[in-house]
Amino acid sequence: MKALSRIYAIFYKELLQLKRDKMTFAMIVMIPLMQLILFGYAINTNIRHIPVGVVDQSHSALSRILIQTISATQVVTFEQHYMNTTQAEAGIASAQVRAVLVIPADISQRLARHPVVGLGTPPATNQETVRPVAQWMVDGSDTLVASAIKSLRNMPLAELLKKPANRNTPTFEVTLFYNPEQRTVVNIVPGLVAVILTMTMIMFTSGAIVRERERGNMEMLITTPVSSLELMIGKIIPYLFIGFLQVIIILGLGHVLFHIPINGSLLSLAGATLLFITASLTLGLVISTIAKNQLQSMQMTVFVLLPSILLSGFMFPYEGMPVIAQNIAEALPATHFMRLIRGIVLRDANFTDLNRDIYWLILFTLGGLLIASIKFKKTLD
Amino acid sequence: MSEYVIQARQLSRNFGDIKAIQQLDLQVEKSQIYGFLGPNGCGKTTAIRMLIGLLKPSSGEIEVLGLKLPDNADKLRLKIGYMTQNFSLYYDLTVKENLQFIGRVYGLSINEQKKRIDELLDVYDLNKQKNQLAGTMSGGQRQRLALSAAILHHPELLFLDEPTSAVDPENRRDFWEKMFALSDQGTSILVSTHYMDEAERCHKLAILKSGIKRADDTPENLMQQMDANVVEIEANNLPQLKKDLLELSDIISTAQLGARLRVLVKKSVKDPLDFLSQHNNIQSRDQLTLARPNLEDVFVTSTGEQST
Numbered sequence: 253m254k255a256l257s258r259i260y261a262i263f264y265k266e267l268l269q270l271k272r273d274k275m276t277f278a279m280i281v282m283i284p285l286m287q288l289i290l291f292g293y294a295i296n297t298n299i300r301h302i303p304v305g306v307v308d309q310s311h312s313a314l315s316r317i318l319i320q321t322i323s324a325t326q327v328v329t330f331e332q333h334y335m336n337t338t339q340a341e342a343g344i345a346s347a348q349v350r351a352v353l354v355i356p357a358d359i360s361q362r363l364a365r366h367p368v369v370g371l372g373t374p375p376a377t378n379q380e381t382v383r384p385v386a387q388w389m390v391d392g393s394d395t396l397v398a399s400a401i402k403s404l405r406n407m408p409l410a411e412l413l414k415k416p417a418n419r420n421t422p423t424f425e426v427t428l429f430y431n432p433e434q435r436t437v438v439n440i441v442p443g444l445v446a447v448i449l450t451m452t453m454i455m456f457t458s459g460a461i462v463r464e465r466e467r468g469n470m471e472m473l474i475t476t477p478v479s480s481l482e483l484m485i486g487k488i489i490p491y492l493f494i495g496f497l498q499v500i501i502i503l504g505l506g507h508v509l510f511h512i513p514i515n516g517s518l519l520s521l522a523g524a525t526l527l528f529i530t531a532s533l534t535l536g537l538v539i540s541t542i543a544k545n546q547l548q549s550m551q552m553t554v555f556v557l558l559p560s561i562l563l564s565g566f567m568f569p570y571e572g573m574p575v576i577a578q579n580i581a582e583a584l585p586a587t588h589f590m591r592l593i594r595g596i597v598l599r600d601a602n603f604t605d606l607n608r609d610i611y612w613l614i615l616f617t618l619g620g621l622l623i624a625s626i627k628f629k630k631t632l633d
Numbered sequence: 634m635s636e637y638v639i640q641a642r643q644l645s646r647n648f649g650d651i652k653a654i655q656q657l658d659l660q661v662e663k664s665q666i667y668g669f670l671g672p673n674g675c676g677k678t679t680a681i682r683m684l685i686g687l688l689k690p691s692s693g694e695i696e697v698l699g700l701k702l703p704d705n706a707d708k709l710r711l712k713i714g715y716m717t718q719n720f721s722l723y724y725d726l727t728v729k730e731n732l733q734f735i736g737r738v739y740g741l742s743i744n745e746q747k748k749r750i751d752e753l754l755d756v757y758d759l760n761k762q763k764n765q766l767a768g769t770m771s772g773g774q775r776q777r778l779a780l781s782a783a784i785l786h787h788p789e790l791l792f793l794d795e796p797t798s799a800v801d802p803e804n805r806r807d808f809w810e811k812m813f814a815l816s817d818q819g820t821s822i823l824v825s826t827h828y829m830d831e832a833e834r835c836h837k838l839a840i841l842k843s844g845i846k847r848a849d850d851t852p853e854n855l856m857q858q859m860d861a862n863v864v865e866i867e868a869n870n871l872p873q874l875k876k877d878l879l880e881l882s883d884i885i886s887t888a889q890l891g892a893r894l895r896v897l898v899k900k901s902v903k904d905p906l907d908f909l910s911q912h913n914n915i916q917s918r919d920q921l922t923l924a925r926p927n928l929e930d931v932f933v934t935s936t937g938e939q940s941t
């Protein structure tokens with residue numbers, strides 16, 4: 253009973269201080285808003301309108317039609333004409349364009365012998381059939397840009413010759429679940445919940461104990477009967493609410509602005525979020541008991557934040573990472589929450605499918621609380 | 634239970650090479666105001682922190698309210714109040730919010746809290762400021778708030794670390810009235826200060842210098858049993874006289890007070906007036922009188938140093 257009163261005392265005090273700390277209060281709302289809009293609109297792995305050039309050595313009607321057909325895919329935009337390949341290479345080097353299409357003088361012959369067109373009788377020799385119609389020179393440093401242009405390699409050419417589109421039967425049929433239109437934002441927004449919560453929750457609590465120390469309140473606090481665990485719990489609770497507020501902002505706005513579906517139940521969503529928020533908050537508290545001042549706590553926060561963004565599966569698929577990176581990722585609460593929230597929001601996965609992640613988050617929270625309370629000594633030594 | 638609320642034996646505390654407190658023996662009786670007198674850095678705060686269980690002693694034994702420290706620090710917390718040297722409540726909370734925080738932390742019921750806070754706001758004259766942020770108050774108001782917070786849970790024993798250092802003289806006088814009132818109600822108080830006039834009002838005091846206790850008794854006894862006589866000289870050219878007298882090994886210190894020079898002469902000198910009038914620089918028309926020792930003289934004599 254007395255313990256509850258003490259936890260309430262700490263909780264209410266934090267709430268009052270938070271209310272008066274306009275800056276932090278603004279951050280609570282602004283961080284998710286800004287990030288959502290930035291990531292939602294800016295990050296797009298479906299690349300469109302890459303600026304490219306062309307070296308047209310044939311100057312034929314055919315080459316002009318080829319250029320138009322490629323433009324119609326919207327993957328690239330032709331912005332430059334170069335006289336020769338040397339100029340074209342200079343254009344790539346100076347970042348005028350990302351790639352250059354080189355159309356050879358004998359394009360009509362190459363096209364005629366191309367298997368898709370199939371005009372060559374008697375059948376073309378192997379040597380001739382393997383010759384592509386034209387060549388792309390690409391600035392390959394950005395792999396996303398490069399692969400977008402590579403995707404043009406097997407562009408259908410039939411319509412070039414006003415032939416009915418001769419559909420090749422693909423080797424595989426692919427059915428896309430959950431995000432059939434392949435919009436990056438559908439995967440990004442739920443992931444953003446994990447990233448923003450990691451950032452704000454750890455940031456707010458990592459300063460919590462340090463601040464009391466720096467402002468000289470610690471000497472008073474530790475002469476009161478408040479126990480370390482009560483102090484930790486009291487300090488966490490206000491941020492639980494803030495965490496939920498942020499989730500509502502991100503997913504709510506994500507739904508309105510980017511039409512992100514929420515397929516799973518709100519209850520499992522709330523459950524998973526609660527677990528992740530407490531895990532992040534205790535991680536912040538652990539940092540706070542280790543750090544000597546607010547600068548150190550900030551540095552440690554960044555130290556945790558970076559791998560949480562890079563390794564959690566937010567940026568790159570977890571499965572594609574080397575084993576060491578996967579092991580690091582497994583230790584981070586953000587990785588587990590990333591699976592949980594994408595699972596629940598996009599796939600309507602239920603808790604039993606995601607057991608392992610849930611257990612880890614619970615374990616992490618309990619371990620964190622224990623470490624923080626042990627590390628926090630009620631003395632000034 | 635012993636009638637001592639605080640007992641310490643051979644208490645020492647080092648910070649690396651710094652010996653903040655050395656072999657301190659201490660006995661504080663119930664319902665008394667006990668003073669720690671000493672300049673900045675002499676170890677007052679360190680001693681208090683050890684007596685509360687905030688710092689572990691490097692060696693020595695402590696018993697406060699019958700509880701051995703530092704093992705029983707948790708049990709002790711409910712029975713003592715501590716007013717830190719620097720304000721340690723929350724600047725961004727109002728007077729009332731700060732007091733409510735303390736009330737909840739000590740587990741007072743809502744009714745008890747309300748009654749006690751109203752009472753404290755009255756007694757410590759904070760009613761007008763009750764909704765003001767602590768950070769925007771004056772030093773005196775903040776100090777009264779800190780005291781209210783320290784005694785909110787009716788502690789038997791109160792530790793006050795330089796409570797009046799950020800306060801003007803009038804507020805200091807008021808503050809001591811409040812302390813005597815608490816003491817009359819049975820609260821034992823340990824207070825540290827570097828003001829002589831405040832130390833003189835304590836029932837008993839310990840003089841600390843560089844972590845070592847130099848003397849410890851009632852102010853009256855300290856002054857009576859002082860190891861020096863006080864002579865006041867009225868003469869011309871006091872600065873020169875002051876310099877010359879300090880050369881003598883039997884003179885402990887000299888201090889100019891307006892037109893007079895206050896000289897501390899070792900007790901081993903049988904007749905200090907005669908001794909001084911022998912001195913070349915003292916003319917026959919100069920006036921020499923024996924003066925009543927004050928606490929500053931005691932301090933200077935026992936620490937061998939001029940205080941400021």
Ligand SMILES: Nc1ncnc2c1ncn2[C@@H]1O[C@H](COP(=O)(O)OP(=O)(O)O)[C@@H](O)[C@H]1O
Pocket residue numbers: 648651652653671672673674675676677678679680
């Ligand atoms: N936490 C600490 N770390 C290192 N030195 C300390 C610490 N606290 C006090 N000291 C040193 O101990 C000595 C006594 O300090 P303190 O008890 O604060 O004196 P006072 O309260 O009488 O001004 C000083 O020399 C001070 O520098």
Ligand SMILES: [Mg+2]
Pocket residue numbers: 674677678679718794795
């Ligand atoms: Mg001090």
